[in-house]
Amino acid sequence: MLNKKLTRRNFMERSTAMAAAFAAGTGFSLGSAQAARDKELNILCWEGYNSAQVLDPFRQAHGATVKAESLTNDPTMINRLRAGETKVWDLINVNNPWARKVMLPEGLIKPIDRATFEPYFERMLPAFKWPYKWAMDESGNELIGMIQRFGPYSFVVNTDKVSRATAEDQGWNLWNDPANAGKYGILESDDWNVFDLCCIAGFDPFKVHTDDEVAKFTDAANRVFKGAKVVGDIATMNQALISGEIDFHLTGGTYSASPARADGNKNIRGITPKSGPMEGGKGGIAWIEVTSVVNNPELSPLATEFLQYVQDPKVSHTVAFAEGTFNPVTQMGDKACFDLFTAEELDAIQWDSLEEEMARSAEYDIVPDYDKLLDIMTSAKKAASAG
Amino acid sequence: MAGFRNALPLIIFLAIGFAAPLLAVIGYSFMPERSFGLLHPPTLENYAAIFNGNSYISFGWSLLLAVLTVAFLALICYPIAYGLARVFGPWAPVITLLFTIPLFVSENVRLYGWLLFFIKNGVLLGTLKSVFGLELESWLFTRPMILLGMVYVYVPFMLFPMTLGVSMVPNETREAALDLGATRWQVFREVELPLSMPGIVIGFLLTFVLAVGAIAEAKILGGQTVIPITHDIEIAFTYAQNWPLGAALAVLLMLVVGILVLFVLRRFDLDAVLGRR
Numbered sequence: 001m002l003n004k005k006l007t008r009r010n011f012m013e014r015s016t017a018m019a020a021a022f023a024a025g026t027g028f029s030l031g032s033a034q035a036a037r038d039k040e041l042n043i044l045c046w047e048g049y050n051s052a053q054v055l056d057p058f059r060q061a062h063g064a065t066v067k068a069e070s071l072t073n074d075p076t077m078i079n080r081l082r083a084g085e086t087k088v089w090d091l092i093n094v095n096n097p098w099a100r101k102v103m104l105p106e107g108l109i110k111p112i113d114r115a116t117f118e119p120y121f122e123r124m125l126p127a128f129k130w131p132y133k134w135a136m137d138e139s140g141n142e143l144i145g146m147i148q149r150f151g152p153y154s155f156v157v158n159t160d161k162v163s164r165a166t167a168e169d170q171g172w173n174l175w176n177d178p179a180n181a182g183k184y185g186i187l188e189s190d191d192w193n194v195f196d197l198c199c200i201a202g203f204d205p206f207k208v209h210t211d212d213e214v215a216k217f218t219d220a221a222n223r224v225f226k227g228a229k230v231v232g233d234i235a236t237m238n239q240a241l242i243s244g245e246i247d248f249h250l251t252g253g254t255y256s257a258s259p260a261r262a263d264g265n266k267n268i269r270g271i272t273p274k275s276g277p278m279e280g281g282k283g284g285i286a287w288i289e290v291t292s293v294v295n296n297p298e299l300s301p302l303a304t305e306f307l308q309y310v311q312d313p314k315v316s317h318t319v320a321f322a323e324g325t326f327n328p329v330t331q332m333g334d335k336a337c338f339d340l341f342t343a344e345e346l347d348a349i350q351w352d353s354l355e356e357e358m359a360r361s362a363e364y365d366i367v368p369d370y371d372k373l374l375d376i377m378t379s380a381k382k383a384a385s386a387g
Numbered sequence: 388m389a390g391f392r393n394a395l396p397l398i399i400f401l402a403i404g405f406a407a408p409l410l411a412v413i414g415y416s417f418m419p420e421r422s423f424g425l426l427h428p429p430t431l432e433n434y435a436a437i438f439n440g441n442s443y444i445s446f447g448w449s450l451l452l453a454v455l456t457v458a459f460l461a462l463i464c465y466p467i468a469y470g471l472a473r474v475f476g477p478w479a480p481v482i483t484l485l486f487t488i489p490l491f492v493s494e495n496v497r498l499y500g501w502l503l504f505f506i507k508n509g510v511l512l513g514t515l516k517s518v519f520g521l522e523l524e525s526w527l528f529t530r531p532m533i534l535l536g537m538v539y540v541y542v543p544f545m546l547f548p549m550t551l552g553v554s555m556v557p558n559e560t561r562e563a564a565l566d567l568g569a570t571r572w573q574v575f576r577e578v579e580l581p582l583s584m585p586g587i588v589i590g591f592l593l594t595f596v597l598a599v600g601a602i603a604e605a606k607i608l609g610g611q612t613v614i615p616i617t618h619d620i621e622i623a624f625t626y627a628q629n630w631p632l633g634a635a636l637a638v639l640l641m642l643v644v645g646i647l648v649l650f651v652l653r654r655f656d657l658d659a660v661l662g663r664r
Contacts, residue, residue, distance in 0.1 A: 075628050083423055188611070190626035230528040230610030240610075243507045245525055371421065371627075378622055379441050385613045386444045 041302040043068040044077050044085075045093035046289065048149070048322040049310075058309050064302055073191060074098055081108045086294050090303040093291040096134035097365045099145045100290075104137055109292040111142035112304060120146070120311045125333035127358060134290055134363070145292035146307050148319060149327040151349075152272045152357040153192065153364075154199075154284040156252035158241045160267045167248070171273025171283050172199040174248065175220075181227030185249035187237050192251040194373045195285055195364075197221050203277050205285075206365035209373070217373055221380035224250070228384070234259070234325070241268050253357075254349050255287075258326035262348035270350060270357075278362035286361035288330075313337035321345060328354055415634035422631060433635035442619055442636060446643065448605075449616040453598035456537040457591050460545040463538070464590070468549035483550075486543050498536055498607040502527065505608075528610030536604035544597060545590040552586015553579070588655050592648060599644055616640055 041064055043049060050068035059066050071077050074094045081092065086108055094103075103109045121130035128147060137144050155174075157167045161183075167174065174180055186193060198205035201220040203213050229246050230236065238260040240246045253270035260268040273283030291310075293303050310319055316331035317340040328349050331337045341351075350357070367373065417429035420436065471479045489497060504510045507525040515521040526532055556579050564574045580587075602617040611618070616636065623633030 073626060076625065079423065079628055185610070190622070228610075228612075230612070232606065232610055236607075236610070239502075239506065243509060245507045245527060374627055378619075378627065381611070381622075382441050382444045382614050382619065385448060385611075386441070 037298050037300040038302070039064045041066045041091070041300045041306060042089045043091045043093065043306070044080065044089045044294075045070055045091070045291070046072065046149075047324045048319060048327075049093055049291075051322040051324075053318050054310070054315065054322055057315070058306060061309075062302060062305065066302075066306075073189075075191070078102060078108070081294065082106070086296055087298070088296075089294045090296055090300045091291055091306060092294055093289055095364050096147075096288040096290050097363075098290070099292045100134060100137060101366055103292065104142075104144050107295055109144060110295045111137065111144050112146070112293055112307065114143045116304070117143055117146060117307070120308075123334035123337075124330040127355075128288075128330040128333070134288055145290035146311070147288055147290055148310060148316065148329050148331065150286065150288040150330060150358075151254035151327050152270060152284050152286045152354075152361045153251070153253035153255060154270070154272050154361070155196070155248060155250050156237070156241065156257045156268060156270050157248040158244075158246075158267050159269050161247035164269060164271065167271040168274045168283075171276055172196070172202075175200045175224050175227075175250065178227075180247075182229050183247045184228060185230040185232065185237050185240050185246040186225070186228045187249055187251040187256060188231055188233055189251045190374060190377065191370070192285075194367060194370060194377055196250050197224060197377060198367075198373070199273075199276050199278070199285075200224060204279060204362075205367050206278075206362070208368045214369075214372070214376070218376050218380070221377045222383060225377075225380045225384035231381070238265075238268065241265075253284075253286075254354075255325050255327055257350075258348045259324070261350070262326055262344070266347065272353075272357035272360045274360065280362075282360055282362045284357065284361035285364060286358055287364040313340065317341065320349070412634045412637050415631050416638045418631040418634075420631055421627075421629045433631045434639075436632060437635055437639065442616070445614050445616040445619040446640075448613050449599050449601075449640075450643070452534060452537060452601070452605075452613070452615065453595050455534055456541060456598040456601075457545070457595050459534070459538045460541060460594055461587070461591070464542065464545045464549050465553075465587075468546055468553045468586075471546075471550045472554035483547075486546055490543055494540055495603055495607065497540070498603055501532075501536060501539070502607055505532065527608065528612055530609065530613060533604050533609035533613055536608040537598055537601055540601070540604065541594045541598055545594045548586045548590035548593060549583070550586070552583035552590070555586060556582040584655070588651065592651060596644060596648065599640070 039062070043066065045068055047070040048054070050070040055066050055068060058064070077092060077094055078098055081089065081103070092103070092109065099109060104111075118130055121128065121132060121135075124132075124147070128150075131140060132147060135143055135145050135147050155167075157164070159167075162174070170177075175184070195205040197217055197220050198209075198213075201213070201216040203209065203216070209217065225231075228250075230240055232240075234252075234256045237246075237249045237252065237256065241249065242260060242265050248271075253272070257268050257270045275281050276283035278285070291307060293299065293307070309315060311331060313331060313334055313336040316329045316334075316337050320327055320329045320332075320341070326345070326348050328351070329337070332341070346352075411425070414425045416433055417431070418425065418427050418433075419430055420432060467482075471482060475482055502509075505512070505525065505527045507527070508516070512523055512525060515523060560578050560582065561574055564578045569577065600617050602615055602621065605611065605613045605615050605618065614622075617640075620633045620636045620640070623629045623636060627633075
């Protein structure tokens with residue numbers, strides 16, 4: 001425990017020092033063409049990859065300063081690259097569609113060496129074997145990132161109040177039943193809430209929507225926010241579920257429920273509906289993170305080193321159970337990695353139903369009219385607070 | 388001239404640290420929606436979007452909650468301020484300290500403390516259930532809880548200026564009024580209250596301005612059942628990635644608060660309030 005604490009403290013100290021050095025560095029290195037970057041690495045990521053458990057061994061092995069900044073929504077990270085921070089970052093870790101559909105076409109990231117990375121896919125879980133769609137460009141020739149964490153992400157129930165079977169059968173209609181008003185919460189994860197409201201309204205989120213669908217979305221947004229007992233972050237949702245303030249909450253899955261499950265609350269469970277409005281009648285939505293190399297004019301040579309480093313079975317397990325949330329990793333297809341997971345850990349990430357839940361889920365994609373739907377949802381949130 | 392030179396470091400500091408960000412916010416509010424630069428042709432579309440949308444609900448909540456917070460705090464703090472200035476004597480510093488100590492703990496942590504206190508099966512309801520067998524409905528995530536959180540958080544900001552105001556009233560004026568046959572109520576109404584007004588007004592202003600910008604109470608204790616204007620601004624800058632809209636909302640908030648404060652300050656001479664005639 002003491003050891004862990006010290007590492008964290010070291011991490012904080014180092015981060016502060018690095019942030020200062022980094023701030024000074026960016027100011028002064030702009031003019032110098034030969035800024036030596038072989039001992040530094042900057043990662044823009046979801047939380048987990050920024051934890052000391054993951055980064056410290058890499059820092060020590062390479063004598064490198066590694067700065068990792070975590071954010072909790074994809075568009076913000078991508079907008080930072082768009083705003084000119086491609087000069088700053090070496091790696092970016094976001095959900096699946098962004099690399100292939102947005103960042104590569106916009107020249108924000110660049111392909112990585114196929115020969116080096118293709119063998120790693122052999123050891124991944126069956127659903128992620130080479131050539132894995134989201135790690136490849138549209139032509140299928142270039143490898144544009146590596147995959148690791150993933151998970152189904154639809155909603156979470158307290159199985160003492162709503163059984164798993166009922167929740168899976170009723171699916172998104174849980175939010176269409178007026179009797180459920182006041183019994184649920186909504187996780188403050190607005191991009192995902194837009195997807196989920198589309199599912200509740202009965203159509204696929206990942207396409208351009210007709211006026212009729214937008215009207216249905218507006219109605220669903222107003223209704224669902226009006227009936228919500230609480231809107232908040234993951235900790236608030238888990239606390240409200242455990243204490244009995246709410247029976248289920250919108251937007252959630254392994255990623256959000258795993259901390260509560262790891263804490264012994266096995267009645268908190270991520271649910272993937274058996275059927276829904278997505279292509280092929282799929283009921284849930286899943287995410288797969290893709291970590292790509294930024295199109296940085298002075299790219300650190302450590303970027304690809306790090307991508308290889310996190311493929312290691314032990315490091316993969318650390319990534320899966322890094323601080324914050326706990327998630328399955330594609331490297332669990334490798335026995336050496338899988339064996340590192342204890343029965344408790346497997347239960348926390350709902351390993352028992354993971355495969356079927358992923359099979360029932362559509363993959364996170366880009367909503368073409370996201371801005372319009374988000375504005376409607378924000379307006380519905382405010383309208384709910386008026387009544 | 389020497390005075391100006393000496394003031395230069397401060398002027399530069401204020402220009403960079405205060406004026407520049409403010410100007411950037413104002414500049415962004417005139418940029419096209421969802422743009423990230425300041426070099427586009429200016430437009431009023433963000434303001435139009437706000438007036439056509441329902442952000443007035445958020446403005447309304449922020450202002451209403453701030454007014455209610457000020458009103459409750461006035462009622463709660465005046466007796467305490469009176470006590471601190473006149474009654475508690477040697478205990479006054481200890482009591483002052485008790486009101487100050489919570490300020491050393493982050494506001495969020497204190498609010499989460501309240502959350503655990505009020506949550507179902509938590510400190511309050513859990514105890515009532517296990518000791519008295521009483522099962523009450525949870526009060527958490529309701530509007531009165533937001534108000535409770537705000538009143539609690541802003542107590543010191545109302546209490547201390549008020550205490551100063553009350554202690555500014557010379558005892559002789561009170562005695563003179565009583566000697567001249569005033570009732571206790573008249574002494575309060577016609578002597579103590581007007582003379583302690585400077586401190587009260589500063590307390591009102593300070594609390595009001597802070598409370599209009601409150602966000603954590605509605606998020607943590609209110610469970611976002613109310614979206615105050617500051618939260619609306621936050622959504623625009625984060626999930627919506629619409630900096631110009633967020634900037635326009637911020638500018639409007641500054642205008643509304645600025646006008647209200649100026650209105651109050653015009654009615655109360657600031658120099659008199661600060662005791663410099």
